Amino acid sequence: MLTLSRVSKRYNDTMALAPTDLQVSSGETTVLIGPSGCGKSTLLRLIVGLSQPNSGTITLEGAALTPNNLLQMRQRMGYVIQEGGLFPHLTVRDNVIVMARYLQCDADWIAHRFAELAQLVHLPLELMGRFPAELSGGQRQRVSLMRALMLDPQLLLLDEPLGALDPMIRYELQRELKSIFAQLGKTVIMVTHDIAEAAFFGHTLVLMRDGHIVQTGSLKMLARKPAEPFVEKFITAQREPMEQLAKVLG
Amino acid sequence: MNVSRITVSLLLVLWAASPVRFVHSAEEPLAITIGSKSFTESVILGEMLAHLARLAGIRVNHQKQLGGTRVLWNALISGEIDAYPEYTGTLMQETLVSENLLTEAQLGQTLATRGLRMTRPLGFNNTYAIGMQKKLADQLKLRTISDLREQPALVLGFGNEFMDRADGWPGLRQRYQLPHRNVRGLDHDLAYRGIESGALHVTDLYVTDAEIVYYDLRALKDDLQYFPVYNAVILYRADLEQRAPEVVALFKRLAGRIDATTMRELNGRVKLQDEAESVVAASFLEDNLKLDIRFQSHTAWQRFWRHTREHMLLVGISLVAAIVVAIPLGILATRRQRIGHFVLGITGIVQTIPSLALFVFLIPLLGIGGPPAIVALFLYSLLPIVRNTHAGLRDIAPAITESALALGLPSQARLRIVELPLATRAILAGIKTSAVINVGTATLAALIGAGGYGQPILTGIRLDDIGLILQGAIPAAVLALLVQGVFELIERRVLPRGLRSRENGRKEAIFTDSN
Numbered sequence: 012m013l014t015l016s017r018v019s020k021r022y023n024d025t026m027a028l029a030p031t032d033l034q035v036s037s038g039e040t041t042v043l044i045g046p047s048g049c050g051k052s053t054l055l056r057l058i059v060g061l062s063q064p065n066s067g068t069i070t071l072e073g074a075a076l077t078p079n080n081l082l083q084m085r086q087r088m089g090y091v092i093q094e095g096g097l098f099p100h101l102t103v104r105d106n107v108i109v110m111a112r113y114l115q116c117d118a119d120w121i122a123h124r125f126a127e128l129a130q131l132v133h134l135p136l137e138l139m140g141r142f143p144a145e146l147s148g149g150q151r152q153r154v155s156l157m158r159a160l161m162l163d164p165q166l167l168l169l170d171e172p173l174g175a176l177d178p179m180i181r182y183e184l185q186r187e188l189k190s191i192f193a194q195l196g197k198t199v200i201m202v203t204h205d206i207a208e209a210a211f212f213g214h215t216l217v218l219m220r221d222g223h224i225v226q227t228g229s230l231k232m233l234a235r236k237p238a239e240p241f242v243e244k245f246i247t248a249q250r251e252p253m254e255q256l257a258k259v260l261g
Numbered sequence: 262m263n264v265s266r267i268t269v270s271l272l273l274v275l276w277a278a279s280p281v282r283f284v285h286s287a288e289e290p291l292a293i294t295i296g297s298k299s300f301t302e303s304v305i306l307g308e309m310l311a312h313l314a315r316l317a318g319i320r321v322n323h324q325k326q327l328g329g330t331r332v333l334w335n336a337l338i339s340g341e342i343d344a345y346p347e348y349t350g351t352l353m354q355e356t357l358v359s360e361n362l363l364t365e366a367q368l369g370q371t372l373a374t375r376g377l378r379m380t381r382p383l384g385f386n387n388t389y390a391i392g393m394q395k396k397l398a399d400q401l402k403l404r405t406i407s408d409l410r411e412q413p414a415l416v417l418g419f420g421n422e423f424m425d426r427a428d429g430w431p432g433l434r435q436r437y438q439l440p441h442r443n444v445r446g447l448d449h450d451l452a453y454r455g456i457e458s459g460a461l462h463v464t465d466l467y468v469t470d471a472e473i474v475y476y477d478l479r480a481l482k483d484d485l486q487y488f489p490v491y492n493a494v495i496l497y498r499a500d501l502e503q504r505a506p507e508v509v510a511l512f513k514r515l516a517g518r519i520d521a522t523t524m525r526e527l528n529g530r531v532k533l534q535d536e537a538e539s540v541v542a543a544s545f546l547e548d549n550l551k552l553d554i555r556f557q558s559h560t561a562w563q564r565f566w567r568h569t570r571e572h573m574l575l576v577g578i579s580l581v582a583a584i585v586v587a588i589p590l591g592i593l594a595t596r597r598q599r600i601g602h603f604v605l606g607i608t609g610i611v612q613t614i615p616s617l618a619l620f621v622f623l624i625p626l627l628g629i630g631g632p633p634a635i636v637a638l639f640l641y642s643l644l645p646i647v648r649n650t651h652a653g654l655r656d657i658a659p660a661i662t663e664s665a666l667a668l669g670l671p672s673q674a675r676l677r678i679v680e681l682p683l684a685t686r687a688i689l690a691g692i693k694t695s696a697v698i699n700v701g702t703a704t705l706a707a708l709i710g711a712g713g714y715g716q717p718i719l720t721g722i723r724l725d726d727i728g729l730i731l732q733g734a735i736p737a738a739v740l741a742l743l744v745q746g747v748f749e750l751i752e753r754r755v756l757p758r759g760l761r762s763r764e765n766g767r768k769e770a771i772f773t774d775s776n
Contacts, residue, residue: 059667085669096664100682100757109678110668142759158668 012037012198013058013166018067020053027053029222030067035215040192040199042213044206046245049219051202055170058200059090071166086110089159093171095151097143097158104139107157114162128157131191149180156191167192169201173208185211206230206249218242292320293505296333296345299326299708300449301531301538301723302387302469302524306346308542310495312554313511324629326719328617328708329422330356332624336710338375341628343501344512347379348387350491354428365492376499381516382492385469385524389423389488390480391433392466394456398479405484406437409463413440418461420449428489429465436487450723469521471529493519518549532724561732564717568733571631571712572740575703579635580696580744583642587695588688590643591650592676601651608644616641616702620709634706641702642695646688653687654680682757689752693745700741704733714740 013035020028028050035041043051056062058069060081069076076084097106104125105112111121129136132153143151152172159167172188173181189212192199203209209216210230218225218233226238230246237243293314297307304325311323324342327333334356336342352372353362362368365382372379391406393415398404401412409415423429424446433439447455453472455461466473466480473480495512502509519527527545530536543554559567590608594601614622616637623633657680665679681688707715714733721729 061663061666082669082671085667088667090664090667092660092664094660096660096667098661098664098679098683100759102759110670113670113674113678144759 012072013200014070015054015058016067016070018054018057018064018069020050020057020062021065026222028057028064031224033217033224033227035198035200037198038196039214040201040212041215041217042209043200043202043217043219044204044209045219045225046204048221050222051204051217051219052170053222054219055168055200055202058166059088059168060085086114086162087164088166088168089156089162089164091152091155091159091167091169091172093174095143095155097151097154099143102140102142103134103146103154106143106154107161109158111161124161124163125157128160131160131194132156133187147180148176149184152176152184156188160195165198167195167197167199169199171202171204174203188212206246207253218245220245292322293343293501293508294322294324294341296324296327296336296342296710298330298333298345299328299719299723300467301471301528302467303346304538304723305527305531305542306383306493306495308539309515309546310344310346310512312539312543312546312556313515313552314505314508315556316552316554317505317507317511319505319508324710325716326707326723327629327710328621332621332629332709335624336629337377337496337498339628340498341630344495344497346383346493347496348491348493349379349382350388350428350489352496354489355426358427372496373499377496378499378502379494379496380513382494383515384493384517384519385521386490386492387467387469387521387524388491389429390466390468390483391463392456392473392478392480393463395477395479397462398481403479403481405482406433406487407484408481409439409441410437413442415441415443415462416460417441417444417463418447418452418455419444419465420452421446422449423465433487436485448722450725454725469524469528471525471532474525474529475533493524514550519545535724535726565732565736568712568714568716569736569740571716572700572703572714572737575631575634575638575706575711575713576696576699576740576744579638579703580642580692580699582635582639583646583695583699584692586639587643587646587691588650591647591688592654594647594651595654604647605644605651608640608647611640612644616705617708620705624709629710631706631711633709634703634711638699638703638706642699645694645698646691649687649691649694650684653684653691656687657683683760685756686752686760689748689756693748696744696748697741700737700744704737 013033015031015033017030017032018028019026019030031054033054043054045051053062057064058076060076063078071084071087074080074084098109101109107128108121108125111124129139134150134153134157138146138150143154146154155172159169173184176184185208192212199212201209201212203212214229215227216230216233217227220241226233226242233242234246237246295307295310295314297303307323307325311321314321324336327336330347330351333342333345333347337345349365349368353365353368357368357371360367360371362371369379391409393403401408403409403412419430424444430444434441445461449465452461452464453476456464456478457476466478468480472478495515497509497512523545527541530541531538539556543556546552546554587608590604594604611619619637619640620633623636627633627636661679661683662675665675670678703711703713704715704718706713707719714737716733717729718733718737721727721731721733
C-alpha cells in the first residue's frame with residue numbers, strides 16, 4: 012500500500028531521519044512512537060509531502076510521490092494534526108467541505124457525504140454553523156477528522172491527534188476513534204509518544220530513536236523480544252507510573 | 262468579500278467622478294497659466310497678470326504660491342506656466358549665477374537664448390534688508406549692518422530661501438565678517454512673529470514688506486553695498502508674444518508703474534487689512550492703469566469645495582493605486598524572501614525622503630500640479646500596506662498554512678481561500694495607516710501647485726491668519742477620520758465573521774498557536 016525506501020531527511024546539519032525503509036499494509040493501523048525529536052513527525056510530514064526527502068522514494072499504491080504530483084497525491088491522503096489546524100475564519104461546515112468545493116464536487120454529493128461524516132464522528136448538526144473558536148478541543152478534533160475524511164482518502168495520517176486534549180476527553184475520543192477506524196477499514200498511520208495509546212490503536216508499532224527505526228512489531232513482540240536495551244527502557248519508563256498507580260488504587 | 266475587487270471599483274468610481282483636470286496643455290491657444298511665489302507680493306503681482314490676461318479675453322489659471330524660485334523657473338522653461346513675477350537680482354545672483362551677468366541688458370540676452378523674455382522693471386527694487394526692532398536697535402546703537410559685528414550674542418533668524426542662497430546669508434556673513442553662531446532658518450513670515458516676541462533679534466526683510474511699518478522695525482544700512490538690486494519684472498515665455506500678443510502688451514503697461522511705497526501699501530492691504538489679493542490687484546489696475554477690471558471672486562464655500570475636491574482626488578487616486586500595487590507586492594515579499602527584503606527595503610527608503618523633497622524631485626519628470634503630488638503620495642502610501650500585508654501573511658500559524666497544504670489546495674487557492682482572509686485585519690490596518698499619512702501629507706502638495714487643503718494652510722501661514730490655517734487643517738483632520746471610518750466599515754464587511762470577535766481568549770489561541 013505505502014512503501015518508503017531509503018527515505019532520509021536532513022535539516023541543515025541535523026539528520027532528522029536516517030535512510031529508512033517502511034512498509035505499511037492496507038487496512039492496518041500503524042503507530043509511529045518514540046521520544047520527542049526521534050523523527051516520527053518528520054516521517055509523517057514526508058509522507059504527506061509537507062517536506063521533501065533528501066533521498067529515497069515514497070510510493071503510494073505503486074505511484075511514486077514527486078513534487079509534480081504532490082497536489083493530486085495529497086487528495087488521496089487525509090491529515091490531522093494536534094491542534095486540528097482548522098481555518099478560524101471558516102465555519103465547521105466550510106472547513107470540512109473546503110477542498111470538495113474547490114474541486115467543484117457535486118453539491119448533493121457534498122451534502123450527503125457531510126451528513127454521513129457528521130454522524131460517523133458524532134458531531135451534532137447544530138454545531139455546523141459555528142466557528143472553530145466556538146468549539147471545545149474535542150469537537151475541533153472531530154471536525155478535523157471529518158475534513159481529513161471528506162474526499163474518502165486511501166490513507167489517513169494523524170500527528171498526535173489527541174495530544175492537546177485533557178485526559179477524560181482523550182480517553183473518550185480514543186475509543187471512538189478506534190471504532191471509526193474499524194468501521195472505515197482505512198489504512199491509518201498515527202504518531203504518538205504515549206505507549207498505552209500506541210498499544211490501544213496499533214496493529215503495528217514502529218519505535219523510533221534519533222532518526223532511526225529501532226524496532227517494528229506488535230507491542231507484545233517489542234516487550235518480549237526488545238531489539239535493543241532502549242526498547243525495554245522506553246516501555247518500562249511509561250509502564251512504571253501505571254503500575255505505581257495500580258498499586259495505590261489496589 | 263474580495264479586497265482587490267473593492268479597490269478596483271473604487272478606483273473606477275474616482276476616475277469617473279473626477280471633476281478637476283490636472284493636466285493642462287501649454288499648447289492650447291486661448292488659455293495661459295500664471296505662476297507666483299509663496300509670498301504675498303508675488304501673489305498680488307500674479308493676480309494683476311491674471312486680471313490683465315482675462316481683460317484680453319483669455320482664460321487664465323493662476324498657480325498661486327508655488328514652493329520656491331526653482332519650481333517656478335523650471336515650470337516656465339518647460340511651458341507649464343507662461344509668466345510669473347520675478348526679480349532681476351534673483352535671476353542674476355541665483356538662478357543664472359553661473360553666467361556671471363553684470364547688467365540687466367546682459368540678463369535680457371541670456372533669457373532670450375532660453376526662450377524667455379522680461380518686461381522693463383515695474384518700478385520698485387525689492388532688495389533684501391537686514392532688520393530688527395527699532396527699540397532694540399536704538400538700545401544697542403545699531404545703524405548699519407557692520408555694527409552687528411560688535412553684538413555676537415544676537416539671535417539671527419532668516420527665511421529658508423535667504424539662509425541657503427549664495428546671495429543670502431552665506432555671502433552676507435563673509436562680506437561683513439559676522440561672528441554670530443546662533444543663526445536659524447525658518448519661514449519668512451514666521452520670522453516677524455519671532456522678532457515681535459523677542460525670540461529672534463535680527464532677520465532678513467524685503468524692502469517692500471508691509472511689516473516694516475507694522476512691527477516698527479529698522480532696516481540696517483547696507484554700508485558695504487552687499488545686496489544687489491532686485492528690480493521686479495514680469496518674466497514670460499517668448500512664445501507668448503505670438504500666442505497672446507495683446508496679453509504681453511498689457512503686461513508691459515505695468516513697467517515703471519509700481520514704486521516701493523505703492524507696493525508696500527498693496528502688501529499691507531493684504532497682510533494687515535485682510536483684503537483679498539485679487540481685490541487689491543484689481544483696484545490697483547483700475548486706479549493706475551484706468552482699466553475696467555471685472556472679476557468673479559469665489560465665495561468661501563466655493564473655495565472650500567474646490568479644495569475638498571482637489572484633496573479627495575489627490576488622496577483617492579494615490580491611495581487606491583497604492584492599495585492595488587502594495588498588496589500584491591506584500592504577497593510577493595512573503596512568497597519570495599529575497600525579493601521581499603528588496604521590496605521592503607526600497608519602500609522603506611522612499612518613506613525616509615522628506616515629503617517636500619520628494620515633491621520637488623518629481624517636478625522635472627512630471628511637472629507641477631497633481632501628477633507629481635499623486636506619485637509622491639502613492640509612494641508614501643506603499644510601505645505601511647506592503648509591510649502589513651507581509652506581516653499579516655507571515656504571522657499565520659504554521660498549523661493553518663500546513664493544513665491548507667495537506668488538503669492539496671494549490672498555491673493560488675491557498676492564498677484566496679485561507680491566507681488573504683486571515684491577513685485581512687493586518688492589511689486593512691496598513692491601509693488605514695497609509696490613508697491617514699496620505700491625507701496629512703497631501704496638504705504639502707499645495708506647494709507644488711496641486712491645491713487641496715494645503716492651499717488655505719499655506720495662505721494662512723503667509724498672512725499670519727490662524728483662521729485660514731484652520732480652514733485647511735480642520736477639514737484635513739476630518740477627512741483623515743472619515744477615510745479611516747470608511748475603512749472601518751469596509752473591515753466590517755470583508756472581515757470573516759470567525760475573526761471578528763476577540764473577547765474570548767481561546768479564540769486568540771487559535772491564531773497564535775504554532776505547532
